[in-house]
Amino acid sequence: MPEIKTKSPAIGHAECLIIGGGVIGSSIAYHMAKEGRSTILVERFIPGEGASGAAVGMLAAESEEFTDPELAQFARTSRDAFPELVRDLERLSGVSVEFRTEGFVTPFRSEAEGQKRWNAAIAQEVDHPVWWDSRELARRIPGLDGQVIGAIYRSKETQISPAQLCRAYTGAAVELGATICSGTQAEQLVVKNGRVCGVQTDSGFFSCKQVIIAGGLDSMRLLEQVGFEYPLNPVKGEAVAVSLKDHPLEYTIYADDIYLVPKRNNELWIGATSLPHQHDKEVSIGSLEGLLARASAWLPRVREASFIRTWAGLRPQAVAGRPCIGPVPGVKGVYVAVGHYRNGVLLSEATGRAIAALLKGAGVAELGISGFSPERIKEASK
Numbered sequence: 387m388p389e390i391k392t393k394s395p396a397i398g399h400a401e402c403l404i405i406g407g408g409v410i411g412s413s414i415a416y417h418m419a420k421e422g423r424s425t426i427l428v429e430r431f432i433p434g435e436g437a438s439g440a441a442v443g444m445l446a447a448e449s450e451e452f453t454d455p456e457l458a459q460f461a462r463t464s465r466d467a468f469p470e471l472v473r474d475l476e477r478l479s480g481v482s483v484e485f486r487t488e489g490f491v492t493p494f495r496s497e498a499e500g501q502k503r504w505n506a507a508i509a510q511e512v513d514h515p516v517w518w519d520s521r522e523l524a525r526r527i528p529g530l531d532g533q534v535i536g537a538i539y540r541s542k543e544t545q546i547s548p549a550q551l552c553r554a555y556t557g558a559a560v561e562l563g564a565t566i567c568s569g570t571q572a573e574q575l576v577v578k579n580g581r582v583c584g585v586q587t588d589s590g591f592f593s594c595k596q597v598i599i600a601g602g603l604d605s606m607r608l609l610e611q612v613g614f615e616y617p618l619n620p621v622k623g624e625a626v627a628v629s630l631k632d633h634p635l636e637y638t639i640y641a642d643d644i645y646l647v648p649k650r651n652n653e654l655w656i657g658a659t660s661l662p663h664q665h666d667k668e669v670s671i672g673s674l675e676g677l678l679a680r681a682s683a684w685l686p687r688v689r690e691a692s693f694i695r696t697w698a699g700l701r702p703q704a705v706a707g708r709p710c711i712g713p714v715p716g717v718k719g720v721y722v723a724v725g726h727y728r729n730g731v732l733l734s735e736a737t738g739r740a741i742a743a744l745l746k747g748a749g750v751a752e753l754g755i756s757g758f759s760p761e762r763i764k765e766a767s768k
């Protein structure tokens with residue numbers, strides 16, 4: 387790999403430089419600063435402008451029914467750390483992340499469907515799903531469609547405002563001594579004698595001992611600079627917010643074909659489409675129609691709700707099928723945390739904590755993330 391040097395003097399120095407201010411980079415900045423490390427985060431726009439700002443914020447460690455056991459465990463660990471994380475972030479940053487703990491409900495319309503969902507839920511063997519029959523369901527969630535005969539209730543599932551979470555992570559990181567450089571695009575990793583020594587940005591050169599690449603979908607170009615290939619595809623997701631006015635929903639409804647996520651001020655966020663290989667962030671009328679039709683098929687009063695807004699974002703889906711977290715082989719001091727696809731908000735806590743632990747000398751095996759390590763992913767792709 388060619389060595390790239392810079393002649394210009396550094397405009398900033400830190401032990402660790404993080405590239406990308408989505409939920410992943412912001413969480414890493416918070417965890418690094420918490421460890422007392424000098425930390426700079428560079429974000430080409432403002433934190434939370436990428437996929438993270440488009441997410442609906444479910445921390446769905448069980449409802450997602452991960453088939454990969456390592457990912458399932460990582461997700462559960464991350465979700466379960468949120469109550470304490472939220473307390474710390476809100477105290478340090480003064481930002482409310484709108485954390486909600488009422489739990490998630492997966493409704494069904496036939497006994498067979500319910501049994502299938504129940505078997506899948508208890509197969510996870512860790513959490514304690516509850517079967518709600520039609521009477522219990524009518525008591526808990528009045529106004530569901532008449533054909534719904536029951537639901538699986540998962541009390542441990544929680545949800546949050548992703549944009550507020552980004553603000554809280556970065557606000558808390560700053561409070562602990564980190565620097566956030568918005569409007570700063572990382573262009574070139576600078577390597578000397580096989581070790582990273584800084585990053586050239588469009589604002590100037592930053593020197594550092596470690597670089598963490600957390601640029602979401604746009605991380606590939608930076609990774610290629612250090613000889614690591616980790617292809618990512620965009621999967622567009624569109625969502626819509628409506629106001630339920632006087633009859634807010636209490637629980638998050640996590641159905642097979644749609645999710646309905648209650649937010650503050652009686653807002654209900656309905657998501658999301660899943661459109662692979664689309665690079666634009668437009669919302670089509672057809673998608674909007676589909677989202678609203680599926681939502682009102684479960685909760686008919688969505689038809690009486692008023693429209694608030696719609697948006698779209700691009701999920702970073704890894705061709706390797708799992709996120710990539712850890713040291714990049716071949717160059718000392720370069721780490722990566724990308725490819726969180728549809729669960730970056732959920733996985734942000736555990737990812738930030740894992741990167742901070744790795745930089746302190748922990749190994750991927752002891753952290754339970756061997757399967758996500760760049761080394762392993764590189765081997766598997768051969």
Ligand SMILES: Cc1cc2nc3c(=O)[nH]c(=O)nc-3n(C[C@H](O)[C@H](O)[C@H](O)COP(=O)(O)OP(=O)(O)OC[C@H]3O[C@@H](n4cnc5c(N)ncnc54)[C@H](O)[C@@H]3O)c2cc1C
Binds near residue numbers: 410436622733
């Ligand atoms: C509609 C929708 C709903 C979703 N719902 C959920 C959900 O309920 N729960 C959940 O857990 N996940 C959800 N997700 C997925 C989640 O949004 C992503 O997994 C997550 O945001 C990925 O975070 P990230 O930090 O890796 O990427 P991003 O948020 O995209 O952040 C990467 C950042 O890096 C910056 N960047 C890139 N290159 C550079 C560079 N060279 N220099 C400086 N900065 C750079 C970008 O500007 C960007 O801000 C949803 C996604 C969508 C689209």
